[in-house]
Amino acid sequence: MNRRYFLTTLAASAVAAHAQEKKLRVGVIGHTGRGNYGHGLDTMWKALSEVEIVAVADADAKGLTSAQARLGVRGFADYRAMLAEVKPDIVAVAPRFIDGHRDMALAACAAGARGIYVEKAFCRTPAEADEIIAAAAKAGTKVAVAHRNRHHPALPAITQALKDGTIGRLLEMRARGKEDARGGALDLWVLGAHLFNLAHFIGGAPLACSAVLLQDGKPATRTDVRDGAEGHGPLAGNEVHARFEMQSGVPLYFDSIQNAGTKEAGFGLQLVGTKGIIDLRIDEEPLAHLLSGSPFDPVKEPRAWTPLGGTDPRVGTHELAARDLLAAIRENRPPLCSAEDGRVTVEMVTAAFASHVRGGARVTLPLEDRANPLAKW
Numbered sequence: 417m418n419r420r421y422f423l424t425t426l427a428a429s430a431v432a433a434h435a436q437e438k439k440l441r442v443g444v445i446g447h448t449g450r451g452n453y454g455h456g457l458d459t460m461w462k463a464l465s466e467v468e469i470v471a472v473a474d475a476d477a478k479g480l481t482s483a484q485a486r487l488g489v490r491g492f493a494d495y496r497a498m499l500a501e502v503k504p505d506i507v508a509v510a511p512r513f514i515d516g517h518r519d520m521a522l523a524a525c526a527a528g529a530r531g532i533y534v535e536k537a538f539c540r541t542p543a544e545a546d547e548i549i550a551a552a553a554k555a556g557t558k559v560a561v562a563h564r565n566r567h568h569p570a571l572p573a574i575t576q577a578l579k580d581g582t583i584g585r586l587l588e589m590r591a592r593g594k595e596d597a598r599g600g601a602l603d604l605w606v607l608g609a610h611l612f613n614l615a616h617f618i619g620g621a622p623l624a625c626s627a628v629l630l631q632d633g634k635p636a637t638r639t640d641v642r643d644g645a646e647g648h649g650p651l652a653g654n655e656v657h658a659r660f661e662m663q664s665g666v667p668l669y670f671d672s673i674q675n676a677g678t679k680e681a682g683f684g685l686q687l688v689g690t691k692g693i694i695d696l697r698i699d700e701e702p703l704a705h706l707l708s709g710s711p712f713d714p715v716k717e718p719r720a721w722t723p724l725g726g727t728d729p730r731v732g733t734h735e736l737a738a739r740d741l742l743a744a745i746r747e748n749r750p751p752l753c754s755a756e757d758g759r760v761t762v763e764m765v766t767a768a769f770a771s772h773v774r775g776g777a778r779v780t781l782p783l784e785d786r787a788n789p790l791a792k793w
Contacts, residue, residue, distance in 0.1 A: 443504030444472040444487065445495040445520050448479020451512030451646060454535035457562065458487060458510055460734040466742055467506065473498040495520060499527035509534040515647030518544040525555040531745050532559045533738065537609045538758030540649045542766055543786035545759035552755055560741045560751035561758035563613040567736040570704040570725025571617065574694055577724060582706065583689030589615050589668040590686045595677025600654035601629060602644060603672040604768060609761040610698055611670065611685050613753065616760050618687065620663025624780045625767035629653030636772065641790050650790035658768040694724060701727045
């Protein structure tokens with residue numbers, strides 16, 4: 417090897433090593449007063465040494481000033497201007513109001529973002545999800561949705577317990593929202609999406625839905641349709657009862673009644689088997705507990721709920737989800753909770769509306785009509 421070739425090769429290797437070590441640049445999109453920055457989707461990146469936050473956009477002037485101070489970065493009133501000028505590698509679509517998610521995600525793809533992390537719910541309709549997925553595929557952008565429990569260390573333990581027959585034959589999955597003032601259709605959107613994401617992971621793809629929406633105990637009508645409080649689009653009903661047929665053959669039931677919930681019992685998913693129950697409390701740690709014994713056979717002595725699987729505080733801070741997105745970019749694979757997974761949750765919510773509009777009739781998924789059925793009811 418001659419000296420010139422050696423030095424050239426050495427320099428190229430140094431450049432390549434530097435490129436590998438270069439931090440990915442994160443741009444945050446928030447909107448104070450319209451969902452703000454979600455559940456910490458602005459500050460979550462500080463835990464990752466592989467990235468640096470370089471800019472933030474917020475249409476609210478006071479909110480922007482506060483975000484700049486919090487993050488220590490440049491600020492933009494218009495997220496499109498931020499994307500055009502800064503061209504971040506990763507874009508956090510942070511507002512909880514979901515009516516802007518589609519436009520923000522499409523703009524991030526067009527600006528060349530390598531990754532997007534978007535607050536749940538993903539978007540307003542299956543049609544919007546279709547658009548985002550198509551744009552991301554064309555741009556080569558990896559899109560992850562912030563259903564953070566998809567990364568929880570308890571899920572492998574649950575999967576193994578089901579495989580081992582720990583609770584016997586799995587008969588059904590039962591989900592309830594928080595059932596607070598948002599109970600009903602809004603609860604279906606805001607909290608149901610988390611539960612549907614886990615049910616999809618456990619039970620496979622949804623195949624069909626039958627549902628009813630009630631307003632004060634009576635079937636909701638066209639006059640009960642209203643705009644959702646967090647940009648979800650048309651909603652109806654302060655009570656929801658839905659049944660989903662899942663690919664595994666195990667049905668999923670979702671119920672939510674306004675102001676019927678309690679802090680101790682609300683917001684969870686139960687896997688009911690012939691020999692026990694696995695209970696997931698979404699906002700609590702440990703996430704999962706096991707109750708052994710037939711749920712249909714009363715016993716004299718109380719049974720104990722025992723934790724199932726591990727815990728990891730990085731789930732709640734979105735760190736595990738963020739690290740998975742980085743790995744997805746590096747390995748050229750879908751994130752664990754991908755845009756396609758987000759689309760499934762949006763379609764399940766929309767399917768409940770579609771069934772009710774048809775008088776509770778069974779509707780199959782994927783839905784033919786990709787819009788919100790309540791919008792043209």
